[in-house]
Amino acid sequence: MSEFWNEYGSLLLNNTGVTLYMVLVSTLLAYIIGIPLGIGLVLTAPGGMKPNAVIYNVLDVTVNIVRSIPFLILLILIMPFTKLLVGKTYGANATIVPLVVSAAPFIARMVESSLLEVGHGVIEAAQSMGASSFTIVYKVMIPEARTSLIVGATIALATILGYSAMAGTVGGGGLGDVAIQYGYYRYQTGVMIITVVLLVALVQIMQAAGMKLGKALDHRISK
Amino acid sequence: MSIIDKDEILDSIIHIDHLSKTFSSKDHTVEALSDISLDIGKGDIFGIIGMSGAGKSTLVRCLNFLEKPSSGDVIVKGRSMSHLSPKELRLQRHDIAMIFQSFNLLQQRNVLDNVCFPLEITGVPKKQARLKATRLLAEVGLGDKLKSYPSQLSGGQQQRVAIARALANDPSILLCDEATSALDPKTTGEVLQLLKEINEKHGITIVIITHAMSVVTQICNRVAIIDNGRLAESGKVQEVFSNPRSEAGMRLVLSAGGSTAERVPGEHLIRIAFTSNSSYEPVVANMVLKFGSPVNIMRADTRDIGGIARGQMVLQLPDDEELRANMKKYLIERGLEVQDLSSMKDFEDNYEEN
Numbered sequence: 001m002s003e004f005w006n007e008y009g010s011l012l013l014n015n016t017g018v019t020l021y022m023v024l025v026s027t028l029l030a031y032i033i034g035i036p037l038g039i040g041l042v043l044t045a046p047g048g049m050k051p052n053a054v055i056y057n058v059l060d061v062t063v064n065i066v067r068s069i070p071f072l073i074l075l076i077l078i079m080p081f082t083k084l085l086v087g088k089t090y091g092a093n094a095t096i097v098p099l100v101v102s103a104a105p106f107i108a109r110m111v112e113s114s115l116l117e118v119g120h121g122v123i124e125a126a127q128s129m130g131a132s133s134f135t136i137v138y139k140v141m142i143p144e145a146r147t148s149l150i151v152g153a154t155i156a157l158a159t160i161l162g163y164s165a166m167a168g169t170v171g172g173g174g175l176g177d178v179a180i181q182y183g184y185y186r187y188q189t190g191v192m193i194i195t196v197v198l199l200v201a202l203v204q205i206m207q208a209a210g211m212k213l214g215k216a217l218d219h220r221i222s223k
Numbered sequence: 224m225s226i227i228d229k230d231e232i233l234d235s236i237i238h239i240d241h242l243s244k245t246f247s248s249k250d251h252t253v254e255a256l257s258d259i260s261l262d263i264g265k266g267d268i269f270g271i272i273g274m275s276g277a278g279k280s281t282l283v284r285c286l287n288f289l290e291k292p293s294s295g296d297v298i299v300k301g302r303s304m305s306h307l308s309p310k311e312l313r314l315q316r317h318d319i320a321m322i323f324q325s326f327n328l329l330q331q332r333n334v335l336d337n338v339c340f341p342l343e344i345t346g347v348p349k350k351q352a353r354l355k356a357t358r359l360l361a362e363v364g365l366g367d368k369l370k371s372y373p374s375q376l377s378g379g380q381q382q383r384v385a386i387a388r389a390l391a392n393d394p395s396i397l398l399c400d401e402a403t404s405a406l407d408p409k410t411t412g413e414v415l416q417l418l419k420e421i422n423e424k425h426g427i428t429i430v431i432i433t434h435a436m437s438v439v440t441q442i443c444n445r446v447a448i449i450d451n452g453r454l455a456e457s458g459k460v461q462e463v464f465s466n467p468r469s470e471a472g473m474r475l476v477l478s479a480g481g482s483t484a485e486r487v488p489g490e491h492l493i494r495i496a497f498t499s500n501s502s503y504e505p506v507v508a509n510m511v512l513k514f515g516s517p518v519n520i521m522r523a524d525t526r527d528i529g530g531i532a533r534g535q536m537v538l539q540l541p542d543d544e545e546l547r548a549n550m551k552k553y554l555i556e557r558g559l560e561v562q563d564l565s566s567m568k569d570f571e572d573n574y575e576e577n
Contacts (some may be wrong), residue, residue: 125321139343219331
């Protein structure tokens, strides 16, 4: 057992770090793109605060197209773009590019549905006070949808973690890469199992932390 | 048919000018409001009453342009709402506050921060905003709940927070959209009392949308009755109550008895309304003695309207036509308002709620 750790311990630890790096950076970047997209969808939708059929349809269709491309195919499809951006098509930084492209529209949809959960009445009340659409978005919709947004982020993190492991098949770095290189090509079942355990543990931790945070910040249920 | 208020409103703060609103979808259009003209005087507590679906909630939303009228205009303090730019409209809305049936508080903010919200919109410095919010919350009786969240409060308390929030920017007008409909009768009374105090203390004009005549009789000085998207009648509450001139008015007045307006069956029905000075004389008893013929009292109640007791009765008169005419004459001579309810049957059939 200690022999196993001597041989693979640092490899697993390092790659857990790489996975976390990829997942967190990708999620952050995907949110930077996804939040405005989600807000745009809510505002410009028919019956929204700034209905605009053209913008809404462009956003809606783009999001749907990107979401319907399977991650592994998207990853290969945008390789020229990835190379342009980071100079190579393998490794952690190169994996971040398709992760962001793939996750942003998915996040946009989650942000959209979270914001739509905010009651019409509260928004109408803010309008009656003379609040601008901008104020309503950042002072009413986002804070009121806080818990739902955090739960959404938890789901996004777990999904992106799964995608990042998939990127291992093409040299994406991180735990997925380890599982492929050692577990699959070299028949190291032990390494394979440990990577799976680590991936499961990461999802569990993220899920538990996200739920707890979401609940702690929610004032709708009296405590 | 609309019967316009005859007595002049001297100082009109809201002038509704031939306002119509139609909602159209792909298949059909619905005319929610049709050619409504109305004046609401400064300092009034003005009730707009109607059955559900009558269009009154649409009307109140046209007053602050949450709904844009399809035609016609709303003039607030001499300014035409339809000629305002989006920015001017937002500024105007600081002067026209609104409270709602479902309170519409921000669930993720505590009570104090909820009241601070409109002050954030108008850019009041935080410290000053908190002071003002604290003062307003004390005024509505929630000085000890500053740090509570809406979910921890009762409906009545939440509406008080909404009222404090509405007052934050010192508006001239407060619109209340079914503000007490979600509350029990006792809490309703308390919230109405609070609104009355606010009207007196701050001189704010209050417009109350309601389907309950009891709300109107309790605090309003003027009332407009909306029926099927049209203005049925408007006037001083005492006058409308004593002498409703429209069928919708009559329907509402008869429902004002409180509990439930049971269907009044039978023929030869009249409604009599007592004025302040006629209540002392036992008019009905004297009439029965004089004519030697009994009448059937179908229902009777008394309302306190602006501090004056107003009674109403529905009587069923004898079959003899001449006797009936004499009885009516007798009642009118005693200074009572008398109305035939011969048309009662027609609207009884549609008369189910409240």
